[in-house]
Amino acid sequence: xxxxxxxxxxxxxxxxxxxxxxxxxxxxxxxxxxxxxxxxxxxxxxxxxxxxxxxxxxxxxxxxxxxxxxxxxxxxxxxxxxxxxxxxxxxxxxxxxxxxxxxxxxxxxxxxxxxxxxxxxxxxxxxxxxxxxxxxxxxxxxxxxxxxxxxxxxxxxxxxxxxxxxxxxxxxxxxxxxxxxxxxxxxxxxxxxxxxxxxxxxxxxxxxxx
Amino acid sequence: xxxxxxxxxxxxxxxxxxxxxxxxxxxxxxxxxxxxxxxxxxxxxxxxxxxxxxxxxxxxxxxxxxxxxxxxxxxxxxxxxxxxxxxxxxxxxxxxxxxxxxxxxxxxxxxxxxxxxxxxxxxxxxxxxxxxxxxxxxxxxxxxxxxxxxxxxxxxxxxxxxxxxxxxxxxxxxxxxxxxxxxxxxxxxxxxxxxxxxxxxxxxxxxxxx
Numbered sequence: 001x002x003x004x005x006x007x008x009x010x011x012x013x014x015x016x017x018x019x020x021x022x023x024x025x026x027x028x029x030x031x032x033x034x035x036x037x038x039x040x041x042x043x044x045x046x047x048x049x050x051x052x053x054x055x056x057x058x059x060x061x062x063x064x065x066x067x068x069x070x071x072x073x074x075x076x077x078x079x080x081x082x083x084x085x086x087x088x089x090x091x092x093x094x095x096x097x098x099x100x101x102x103x104x105x106x107x108x109x110x111x112x113x114x115x116x117x118x119x120x121x122x123x124x125x126x127x128x129x130x131x132x133x134x135x136x137x138x139x140x141x142x143x144x145x146x147x148x149x150x151x152x153x154x155x156x157x158x159x160x161x162x163x164x165x166x167x168x169x170x171x172x173x174x175x176x177x178x179x180x181x182x183x184x185x186x187x188x189x190x191x192x193x194x195x196x197x198x199x200x201x202x203x204x205x206x207x208x209x210x
Numbered sequence: 211x212x213x214x215x216x217x218x219x220x221x222x223x224x225x226x227x228x229x230x231x232x233x234x235x236x237x238x239x240x241x242x243x244x245x246x247x248x249x250x251x252x253x254x255x256x257x258x259x260x261x262x263x264x265x266x267x268x269x270x271x272x273x274x275x276x277x278x279x280x281x282x283x284x285x286x287x288x289x290x291x292x293x294x295x296x297x298x299x300x301x302x303x304x305x306x307x308x309x310x311x312x313x314x315x316x317x318x319x320x321x322x323x324x325x326x327x328x329x330x331x332x333x334x335x336x337x338x339x340x341x342x343x344x345x346x347x348x349x350x351x352x353x354x355x356x357x358x359x360x361x362x363x364x365x366x367x368x369x370x371x372x373x374x375x376x377x378x379x380x381x382x383x384x385x386x387x388x389x390x391x392x393x394x395x396x397x398x399x400x401x402x403x404x405x406x407x408x409x410x411x412x413x414x415x416x417x418x419x420x
Contacts, residue, residue: 045348052344058268116409124404131397134262138255140390142374149370150395150402153363158406160359162414164352180350182407185360187341189403190396192360194334196368197392199326204372 003029006039010047017047025050025065049176057183067183071175103132106144114151161185213239216249220257227257235260235275259386267393277393281385313342316354324361371395 007014020026026046029037046068053064107129108120119125135143161181168174217224230236236256239247256278263274317339318330329335345353371391378384 048344048347052348056341056344111405114409116405117412118405118408122408124401124408128398128401128405131266131394131401134258134266135390135394137258138262138386138390140387140394142377143391143395146367146370146374147398147402149366150399151406153367154399154402154406155410156359157356157363157403158410160356161407162410164356166414167352176348177350180345180348181353182404184341184345184350185353186396186400186403188338188357189360189364189399191334191338191341192357192364193367193396193399194392195321195326195328195338196361196364197371198328198332198334199324200365200368200372202327204376 001039003037003039006043006047009044010051012047012051020047020050023061023065025061025068049180052180053183056187058187059183067179071179099133099136100129103129103136106132110147110151113148114155157189211249213247213249216254216257219254220261222257222261230257230260233271233275235271235278259390262390263393266397268397269393277389281389309343309346310339313339313346316342320357320361323358324365367399 001009003014003017006012007017017026021028026043029039029043032038049071050064050068053059053067054061059067104121104125107125110128111118111120111125132141132144135141165174165177165181168177211219213224213227216222217227227236231238236253239249239253242248259281260274260278263269263277264271269277314331314335317335320338321328321330321335342351342354345351375384375387375391378387
């Protein structure tokens with residue numbers, strides 16, 4: 001199909017499609033004449049994935065480029081790329097070395113307590129330590145008491161996610177499922193948590209639905 | 211304290227602090243001389259909240275401004291502001307009216323099935339519908355089978371969150387707890403989900419921790 005048809009099908013403007021090609025997110029179409037390129041189903045599918053990662057997942061263009069490179073390279077460990085591609089949750093600049101060391105220790109203790117086979121100092125562990133430093137700095141260190149409730153919930157979710165991606169017919173689809181499930185899954189989870197919050201507080205405080 | 215001391219305590223550079231004041235995120239210090247302003251504990255606390263929302267929560271400067279206005283105005287319904295302040299999860303541009311209508315119906319069915327006292331067409335419901343349209347467009351509509359597992363998990367999480375914020379000593383701290391718990395809580399949840407994913411896949415595939 002021509003680029004205009006690709007644009008019509010996906011709702012992405014032609015100049016935006018050209019931008020994604022220039023940025024290396026989308027492969028160029030095959031030239032059918034010096035001024036005309038042909039795009040296929042694979043382009044349409046890839047374009048939808050790009051928009052999902054950008055719009056719903058909130059990733060940056062460079063993070064999307066990195067994630068897509070992992071989707072194409074079956075040898076690359078996707079969960080590591082995803083960790084790095086996450087909007088970098090750097091520890092707050094004001095955190096002293098001792099605050100950070102204490103937060104990392106809390107993460108390591110949590111990982112040990114749950115019996116998780118995970119390196120606590122990888123990207124997600126560091127992200128968690130950064131969030132804990134922020135919470136403590138805000139005087140909300142008490143929030144950590146709910147960490148095990150969150151961890152319980154995440155174990156159930158991870159089991160369901162894994163069961164879903166294992167049904168993929170081939171490796172490429174499996175890797176894509178991991179990417180989609182991780183990034184779009186975060187957005188789904190955040191939205192459901194808001195809905196459950198509203199329900200819980202309207203029950204507790206008797207407010208109307210809204 | 212002077213602005214230099216505020217900078218030292220929080221790790222936020224002086225020009226950045228001035229930028230937040232100009233942007234209306236941080237109240238100006240009280241002038242002690244024409245060229246010198248005095249900042250207090252409230253400024254330090256507010257500055258830490260701003261950095262948490264920006265760095266860990268990933269909110270934009272304008273979203274932070276909106277959220278902070280809600281923290282100050284006890285009459286404003288915080289969960290509505292938070293919904294609006296969330297990075298706007300607009301439905302994909304390519305979504306036809308029927309795709310969007312179907313996704314909204316799926317959200318309404320989920321809310322009814324869970325017995326949630328929530329309007330399904332508020333900001334989080336719309337965000338969820340947008341994510342479902344994206345999943346379906348990517349050929350991952352099957353991911354919706356895990357929605358109830360996610361919803362179960364979110365009910366437990368919301369109950370724990372509510373129990374935590376209800377311990378706040380006053381309304382201002384309660385509202386701040388809701389903001390912190392919602393925004394930083396999303397980051398905590400995303401990090402824990404990554405850790406649980408790695409654990410689940412290393413058990414399933416026998417890979418090493420990492």
